[in-house]
Amino acid sequence: MAMENSDTAVPHRGLITVSIMLATIMQVLDTTIANVALPTMTGDLGASQDTITWVLTSYIVAAAIMTPVTGWLSDRIGRRELFLVSIVGFTVSSMACGLAWNLESMVLFRVTQGLFGAAIVPLSQTFLLDINPKERHGSAMAMWGAGIMVGPIIGPTLGGWLTETLDWRWVFFINLPVGIVAFLGCTAYLPRIAKRLRGFDFFGFAMLSLGVGALQLMLDRGGEVDWFSAVEIWIELGLSITGFWIFAVHLLTGNETFIDPAIFRDRNFVTGLVFIFIVGIILLASLALLPPMLSRLFGHSTIRTGLVMAPRGVGTMISMILVGRLVRMVDARMLVVAGLALTAWSLYDMTGFSPQMDDRLIIVSGIIQGLGLGLVFVPLSTVAFATLEPRFRTDAASLFSLVRNIGSSIGISIVTVMLTRNMQVNHAELSAFINPFNPALRAISPGAASGDPTALSQIDQLVNAQALMISYINDFKLMMIVTLCAIPLALLLRKPSAAPAAPAAAHMD
Incomplete structure (x- = not known):
């Protein structure tokens, strides 16, 4: 019987969803949770500041390479079996990372973790689409999107708390109970899917x-x-x-x-790939900018930084809950446009940041951005797969995850480069006004105007802070422009009802 044709076709749908989402959140958390623990790892693993970053790089590269082959592997060994193997391998690798004794062993275990974890996110999306009838795809993608988007937000906070309270090794050990529960739930309730043999390209x-x-x-x-x-x-x-x-x-x-080119004939899916690339840029680029900004300019601790950024996750959760229902009644394209508009609004608010302000504007802009990204992510994930034949779902989901991750990497690289370069330019321009002939300098700091080293040091710290703040604002402006430019792309999406129903090809044994 086809998995998506009947609301009663799949028993224990709720338990399956919980088990799948536990595995998904576990994998997504690991993309950011280890970041804050890197300084502590450096000494324990005998690494330098330059080489410790391989702890992150090895995981990202391994996961990126294995993600596209998810569809072929699931057809070859079975979608259910691949998901279970991925959960076990990821959990065991996480434990090995926590037990690592030097940098070489850590990098090896992180590569293994990335190889096993690559299939979890695309398979979880595929399973949620398969076990739900088409009219519930919006709610299913809301649940999936909440885990995908909230995970990176809470990752640094949770990682910082575990590192400060216990030890950096618990950043990896925490996956053990989650992995066990997810594996047991999936083993008990996840339906078997018929295998489809195809050669490996x-x-x-x-x-x-x-x-x-x-x-x-x-x-x-x-x-x-x-x-x-x-x-x-x-x-x-x-x-x-x-x-x-x-x-x-x-x-x-x-x-x-190994990827059927026919998959790219679906206009909704191709447009969805472009959109998710942009969402990846905005989501993780802003997440990469805010924690160091709060630490360097506002002097926030890791815990306080997490508390200030937590409302962003709350906004995303609220948006996901609402849009899961709205997507059945409102044109998904309008939801995407509204979400992008809210995201652009939040980025515009962020261009008003100042080192002298309190946390209120950061929290408010974070909530608005969380609401906006949630409004984009769920309809996009629903519409991108709405007109696609079910037999393409696993390949499509793996491409969806791959493009999102590449967008995130490119976005982080661009804003980081711009931040560094603009910091140098802004510092040079502002420093030009620090001279004894500037009346404003003489009024604020007569000692600096007369050449006092202590006063000049204090002025230099102020100049550094202002130059850095301007650089952050330039990054926020760039992301706002990218977001606004993406809005017209919504016109390329088609209403799901406008496309002919695709034949169901995913069956339970």
Whole structure:
């Protein structure tokens, strides 16, 4: 019987959803939860400030390479079986990360963790679409989107609390109880899906892996080696372009490629990929900017930073709950436009940040942005798959996750580069006014105007703070412009009802 044709076709739908979401949140949390623990890991693992970042890079690259092959693996060994293996492998790898004794062992275990965790998010999206009838896809994607979007927000806070209260190793140990419960729930209730044998396109996979892996390495390592002044970045850029180009040609001309090119004929899905790329840029780029800003300019501790950013997650949760119901009654395209407008509004508010303000504007803009991104994410996840044949779902979900992650990496790299470069430019421009002939300087600090070293040091700290704040504001302006430019893309989406119903191809044994 087809899994999506009847509301009673799948028993224990609620328990299946809880088990799937536990695994999803566990995997998504690990993309950000370890970030705040890196300084503590450095000494324990015998690493330097430059090499400890491989703890993050190894995980990101491994997950990016394995994500596109999720569809083939699920067809080959079974979707249920792959999900269970992924949960077990991810949980065991997490425990191994917590027991790591040096940097080499940690990087090895993080690679393993990324390889096993890559399939969890796309498979969870596929399962939620399969076990729910089409009229409930909006609610299902609201539940899935809440885990995907709230996870990165609470990750740094939870990681900081665990590191300060217990030990950095608990950042990984915390996955054990979650993984066990998720595995037991999925083992007991997850339905079996009929396997679909297809050959493995090794050449296509190798070229896509080369392109994705080299791109992720370039984006993650660029800031450390000063981007294109380093030969390493040029090599990685060349490898990435080569891999993507050969893969695109192979996809168009080859036979039995591991991603069926017919998937790109669906306009909603292709437009959804563009949108989720933009959402990835905005979501994690802003999350990457705010914690260091609150720490460097406002002097907030890790815990307080988490508390200030928590309302953003609350806004996302509220939005997800509301939009799960609204998507059945309101044109999804209007919801996407409204969400992008709210997101742009929040970014506009963020351009008014000042080192002298309190936390109120940060909290309010965070809530508005959480509401906006929630309004975009759920309808987008629903409409992107609404006109797609069910047999393409797993491949489509893996591409959806891959593009979102690439967007996040590119967004973080762009705002980080701009922050550093603009900081230098702004500091130089502001410093030009620090001279003994400036009446404003003589009025504020006569000692600095007369050349007193202590007073000049204090003025330099003020200049640094202002230059850094202006740089953050420039980043927020850029993200606001990107968000506004994305709004017209909503016109390319089609109403799900306008497309013919696709034949159901996912069956339970």
